[in-house]
Amino acid sequence: MTKPRRRNVLLFLADQWRGDTLERVGHPLIRTPAIDALGRDAVTFRNCFTNATPCGPARTSMLTGQYMMNHRVVWNGTPLDRRHSNLALEMRRLGYEPAMFGYTSSTPDPRDHAPDDPAMREPHGNMVGFVDIAPGLPTARPYMSHVQKLGYPVPAEPNDFWLPDESEARAAAAAGKGPTWAPARFTSEHSDNAFLIDETMRYIAAKGDRPWFVHVATMRPHPPFIAPRPYHDLYRAEDVPPPRRAASRDAEAQQHPLLARLLATTTQLDYFRTGKGLAADLDEKALRQLRATYYGMMVELDHHFGRLMKFLKDTGQYEDTLIIFSSDHGEMLGNHHMLGKSGYFDDAFHIPLIVRAPEAAAARGAVVDEFVETIDMMPTIMEWLGAEVPVQCQGASLLGFCRGTPPAAWRDAVFFEFDYRFIAGDDVALPRRLDQMCLAAVRDRRGKYVHFPGLKPLFFDLSDDPHEFVDRAGDPACAGRLSDYRARLLDWRMACADQTFTNTQATPGGLVVKRDPLRWA
Numbered sequence: 001m002t003k004p005r006r007r008n009v010l011l012f013l014a015d016q017w018r019g020d021t022l023e024r025v026g027h028p029l030i031r032t033p034a035i036d037a038l039g040r041d042a043v044t045f046r047n048c049f050t051n052a053t054p055c056g057p058a059r060t061s062m063l064t065g066q067y068m069m070n071h072r073v074v075w076n077g078t079p080l081d082r083r084h085s086n087l088a089l090e091m092r093r094l095g096y097e098p099a100m101f102g103y104t105s106s107t108p109d110p111r112d113h114a115p116d117d118p119a120m121r122e123p124h125g126n127m128v129g130f131v132d133i134a135p136g137l138p139t140a141r142p143y144m145s146h147v148q149k150l151g152y153p154v155p156a157e158p159n160d161f162w163l164p165d166e167s168e169a170r171a172a173a174a175a176g177k178g179p180t181w182a183p184a185r186f187t188s189e190h191s192d193n194a195f196l197i198d199e200t201m202r203y204i205a206a207k208g209d210r211p212w213f214v215h216v217a218t219m220r221p222h223p224p225f226i227a228p229r230p231y232h233d234l235y236r237a238e239d240v241p242p243p244r245r246a247a248s249r250d251a252e253a254q255q256h257p258l259l260a261r262l263l264a265t266t267t268q269l270d271y272f273r274t275g276k277g278l279a280a281d282l283d284e285k286a287l288r289q290l291r292a293t294y295y296g297m298m299v300e301l302d303h304h305f306g307r308l309m310k311f312l313k314d315t316g317q318y319e320d321t322l323i324i325f326s327s328d329h330g331e332m333l334g335n336h337h338m339l340g341k342s343g344y345f346d347d348a349f350h351i352p353l354i355v356r357a358p359e360a361a362a363a364r365g366a367v368v369d370e371f372v373e374t375i376d377m378m379p380t381i382m383e384w385l386g387a388e389v390p391v392q393c394q395g396a397s398l399l400g401f402c403r404g405t406p407p408a409a410w411r412d413a414v415f416f417e418f419d420y421r422f423i424a425g426d427d428v429a430l431p432r433r434l435d436q437m438c439l440a441a442v443r444d445r446r447g448k449y450v451h452f453p454g455l456k457p458l459f460f461d462l463s464d465d466p467h468e469f470v471d472r473a474g475d476p477a478c479a480g481r482l483s484d485y486r487a488r489l490l491d492w493r494m495a496c497a498d499q500t501f502t503n504t505q506a507t508p509g510g511l512v513v514k515r516d517p518l519r520w521a
Contacts, residue, residue: 004417006209006210006211006317006320007089007211007216007320007322007384007385008143008211008212008213008214008317008321008322008325008443009096009212009213009321009322009381009384009385009491010214010216010220010312010321010322010323010324011087011213011216011324011377011381012061012216012305012308012310012323012324012325012326013215013216013217013218013326013327013328014218014220014221014223014298014301014325014326014327014333015055015101015219015222015327015328016221016222016223016327016328016329016330016331017219017221017298017327017330017331017351017352018327018330018333018347018350018351019046019047019048019049019254019300019327019330019350019351019352020242020350021040021295021352022035022036022044022352023036023201024036024039024040024044024367025046025352025367028241029235029239029295030238030239030295030298030299031299031390032298032299032302033302034302034303034304034305034306034309035302035305035325035354037306037309038309038323038325038354038356039354039365039367040364040365041356041364041365042323042356042357042364042365042402043257043355043356043360043363043364043366043367043368043398043401043402044352044353044354044366044367044368045353045354045355045367045368045370045372045398045401046306046367046368046369047350047369047370047371047372047414048326048350048351048352048353048369048372048373048374049346049349049351049371049372049373049374049414049416049443050062050327050328050329050330050349050373050374050416051373051374051375051415051417052067052068052074052347052416052417052418052419053329053341053342053349053416053418054073054075054105054328054340054341054342054520055105055124055328055421056073056076056077056078056105056106056107056124057073057074057075057078057417058328058329058374059085059104059105059106059127059217059328059477060073060080060104060106060127060373061374061375062087062326062328062375062377062378063082063086063087063088063098063104063374064080064085064086064087064129064230064378064392064393065087065377065378065379065389065390065391065392065393065394065395065495066084066375066392066394067375067394067415067417067477068417068419069417069440069496069497070392070394070496070497070498071084072113073106073443074419074421074438075330075419075421075422076105076123077107077122077123078107078110079107079108079109079110080106080107080109080127080128081109082108082109082111082112082128082450083500084487085228085390085392085504086128086129086130086383086394087128087129087186087215088100088127088129088130088215088401089128089129089379090321090382090387090390091129091213092129093387094385094387096211096212096213097131097212097213098129098130098131098213098214099133099203099212099213099214099215100128100130100131100133100134100217101133101134101135101196101199101200101203101214101215101216101217102133102134102135102196102215102216102218102483103124103125103126103135103136103140103217103219104125104126104127104130104137104215104217105123105124105125105328106124106125106126106127106128106129107120107122107123107125108127109128112322113174116294123434125435130308131368132213132321133199133203133208133474134195134196134199134200137219137290138161138192138195138219139159139161141478141520142195142495143192143195144158144161144163146338147161147186147190147195148505150190150250152185152186152190156505159224159273160272160273161185161186162184162224162226162370163185163273163274164182164183164184164185164226164273165182165183165184165185165272165282168182168183168296169182169274173230174346176285177203177237177289178237178285178286178289178290179268179272179274179275179286179289180225180226180272180289180290180293180435181232181237181289181292181293182226182232182284183227183228183229183231183233184226184227184228184232186228187229187305188229188231188300188303191220191228191300192218192219193218193220193300193301193303193304193355194219194304194343196216196304197216197260197304197305197307197308200216200308201307201308201311202227204311204312204315204317206317207346211320213358214473216308218301220297220298220301220327221294221297221298221301221331222337223270223271223272224271224272224273224413225272225290225293225294225297226272226273226293226297227270227293227296227297227300227309231297231299231300232296233296234295234296234299235290235291235292235295235296236292237285237288237289237291237292238288239366240288240291240292240295241291241472242284242287242288242292243284243287243288243291243333243334243335243337244335244336244467245334245335245336245337246336246337246469249263249278249281249337249445250281252280252336253335255458255469255471256452256455256458256471257427257430257455258343258344258420258430258439258452259336259343260453261420261423261424261425261427261429261430262338262342262343262423263280263337264277264278264280265282265423265425266278266279266338266339266340266342267279268281268282268339270339270340271290271339272290274409279338279339279340280337280338282334282339285292285499287333287334290333290334290339291333291334294331294333300344303482305325318320318366319358320358321358322355322356322357322358322376322384323354323355323356324353324354324355324356324380324381325352325353325354325375325519326351326352326353326354326374327351327352328351328374329341329348329349329351330346330347330348330349330350331347331348332345332347332348332366334346335347335467336468342418342420342423343418344418344439344441344450344458345468346443346448346468349416351374352390353372353377355401355402356402357384357399357402357403358406360399360402361405362402362404362405363401363402363404366401366404368401368406370401370406370410370411371410371411371412371413371414371444372398372414373395373411373414373415373416374395375393375394375395376395376396376397376398377395377398378390378393378395379393379395379396379397379398380397380398380399383397383399384397384399390493391499391500391503391513391515392499392500395498397403412444412445413442413443413444413488414442414444415440415441415442415443415489415492415496416440416441416443417438417439417440417441418439419437419438419439420437420438420439421434421435421437421438424437430453430455431453431454431455433454435453436453436454438452438453439451439452440489440493441489442485442488442489442492443462445463446462446463446484447459447460447461447462447463447481448462448468448488449482449485449488449489451486451489456473456474457473457482457486458471458473458486459471459472459473459475459478459481459482460472461478503515503516
């Protein structure tokens, strides 16, 4: 009798990885051989967008399958209402131990915790249901204890562990190489990436023949922008693509009050430990080096990702495992004079996505151009495991694309949100009601409409302006298109409102639930 095949799941999330920064989607410089090898043996989705930023909202959408307007985690540290299920809880119902290596940037429902519970002071904890095997940001106790045992001094401020090698930093400053060139004080074999991958492999090895569900969430290439040798010097600043931005910060700020606020408040210190002044003050030479360092961080992570892929193959588990590689959100990387993932530009919301389903060989190596969203990942995993997709999920499974039989009907636009109530401060140019401090966007191949309660909208004609410099919301020639996009955004809001019990009806025979597989369309 043939032994049934195990069904393992690896959900691998790299924090702040831009969607255009893979060789398989045409990046001119980046080379990540392990991730690209997976792409050649899987399906790469060129147009995947996160449904929200920053980390907490983005990951909550991914792990609940819901748009932010329903789960309402609007910022890091915003608690997730306990009424929502999530991927970890669904895995438990299927008999899996949902193992966590890293973080989901989640805060639990405070009604289940005392006010002094440490969980109420942690904006980057793990979502209810996960088993914390190697939990937390790299500044958390597991990694800090690990490097301390290796002989590294752990500073009183854990983030200072990512200060550069002092002598190299002085030499870089003297040579005009920019503030992010100097290498880290630790080696790649002792990096936080290495630690998480080592812990992941140890856990999987200990599972033996039992099926497993593993979520690895590395912090890289999230800032601080610093890489260990030799990855810090892997790319030359003069070779990287230059940032796309207006002639000056002031010129850029004219586009919208929110952009003006972000440019005036985002500091360099948020992105590297030697930073001084605003991110928008970085000149092109410094930004080119920052980009080169960012790419080096990606390659360092790719090296450790490759070790994990080799381990799965060497232990005979690669063909038993659904593998998803993605990110929570993108990175502005100097475009529009910005760093980070705040705002409304594609740079912050466009992310990579590679899916390898073992039995789905028909489309191996394909690059799919259809629009997909992070809310599609949970339905994909549930379907591959043969489980019913929870009613709360608003995305749809991607397995049809992997099997070479894409759905007959599919979305032709993406929707995403950003809430800025916690960063608006005292800016009088922004709305004063907290619930107005948000935006919602609809983007298709031709245009992008961004709606702001209490502020002027934005409209970009992407066919003529793919990098979003010219706001045409006030252009009479675009009035008809603007109206169409606004109506489409309203249609989305109405069709995708919370549907926990909307399709449920009490009848003499008991509760009946109507399921609509096309409700995302």
